Amino acid sequence: MTSQAARALGEDLAAAGGTAGAGTVSAQVIDVTDAGVNLDYRGALLIDVPCADSYRNRQPGDWVALRPGARPVVMWRLGADPGEADESTVRRVATEVALDEQVVRAATWGTGAPSGTGWQTVQQLYMRKNSEGKIELYAQVAEVTDDSPTPPPARAPKPVTLSPSWSGTWRSGRPDTYASYPTQGDWTGRGNRRGAWGWGTRIADACAGRTVASMTIRFTRRTGSGVNAKRPLHLYLHAHASEPSGQLDLGDGPEDLLSLSAGATGTATLPAAWRTALASGAARGLAIYANGSHDYMSVSGGSLTITFS
Template sequence: MTSEVRSALGDDLAQAKASTPSGTVSAEVVDVTDVGVNLNLGGALLLDVPCVDSYRNRTAGDWVAVRPGARPVVMWRLGEDPGDVDEATIRSLAKEVALDEQVIRAATWGTAAPAGSGWQTVQTLFLRKGAEGKVELYGQLASQSDTSPDAPPARTPKPVTISPTAYGTWRGGRPDDYADYPMQGDWTGRGARRGGWFYGSKIADACAGKTVARIQVKFTRRRGSGVNAKRPLHLYLHNYQQPPSGQLNLDDGPDELIALSVGATGTVTLPSSWRSQLASGAAKGIAIYATGSRDYMAVSGGSITITFS
């Protein structure tokens, strides 16, 4: 944004402030960035607007109150009381922390020997360490005067986040040494770029023996490439554990699952067919590719979060 445009925008915002009794104006969050949010304010795209600390859980589509001025600031989110949602989130997190910290997972008893393997006997007390490292106790009784509580069900495996082991950009059938991050599109007419993220065998290894419920990928659209407005990522699968020395060939795609404005970070949930391929190892990683300048951009991130059921 040039100094002239910024100055004119500041004047407009100052006038808006003067005309609003509360001293704030409403705006819609376009995207969340690493330093604030991108806003749609009366049709103008404001980039990296800072937010007060109390504005948490920021999400594209939020309506917020903005304090106008030469340097606008987001003051609070508009909408319903988030108390109920916050309470459910806090309770869920507290339960996970308690289960992580407890040493004994289960204590049961009965007259028969315990079922399963791994038990160690101390007279009539049995104990073992489960898959999560939690201790399980079982007491074998000569006679039983009270029923044993049921052992709690096994926990669903915790989500796993996998960072890429490598990433890069290809143009003209070979790695593009002039690109520091994965890119898509063609800004100069010298050829369309395609970018990729690589994970070795870590995705399939993390999914082995588990039921995968969801796979999500987190991306950040980098500043300094393409137009500032929201543009879609053209996503593909690829079948490389490591960056190829020649062309990066693409598999399933394209799928426009997410669009980001400049500087924004967003998370996309992959479709079930892509989830199955990555979990089984039939696909190895994620790529982006577009032609022309409209959707030209550089993208970082690429961390994958796998949720199990």
């Protein structure tokens, strides 16, 4: 929490006749961080406020009950009962687990031989292993006395999450070894920085022979880089297979897909044209670049999740 924000919170509590730790006040979540959340409390930005374990599935925009004090704590989320949404999530996860763990994916029968390849006959029973390693059974019967169940539809390939093979920062046409994390902008007047993450051929390899439904990228904004308020990441594609020894060349962009306050973690969905370029190998990674100090920040993370259809 900034000193200005702490002072504003204290003044508001004093004006309301409250004392530290007495009751709660309402605040809105600006961003989610590794340690807690960043909050907007009556225009004041509170950084890395810890949360009670009961506050789960934290999202920007949530209204929460904040317990004031020397170290404020978020106690719970305000709003509608999340029970139905939680039940839907639990059912979806349970279905995925059941499909992952089951041995037999489908059991069907009929009077003729099964279609397709890979079947093995044991008298009148056929079996095969599908691309997921699940067993499928087909029973050949003399007479159908009950309709065969409809086999479940084939599942899309499971999502793949890839961490970057390399990352870094470039300034003045060469690697900037003074930057610990990919950085955009210029804070000191020594020239604009551009940061990047690269995956080599791993994205194209993971997408080969598959239909890509979406690609998302997850970043964390480092504290102590630029102002604490939300600022956008100016994202670009790049085509470098490995870390360049000279200038990092920028491809398509910029796209401002994500804005983060200090310490916040967020996920952005890449545009369709970008996921096509990455899946084909025409692009090999992502970069950030900004001009001047307004959107200056350092960024870590960079895990890329690919879903298929």
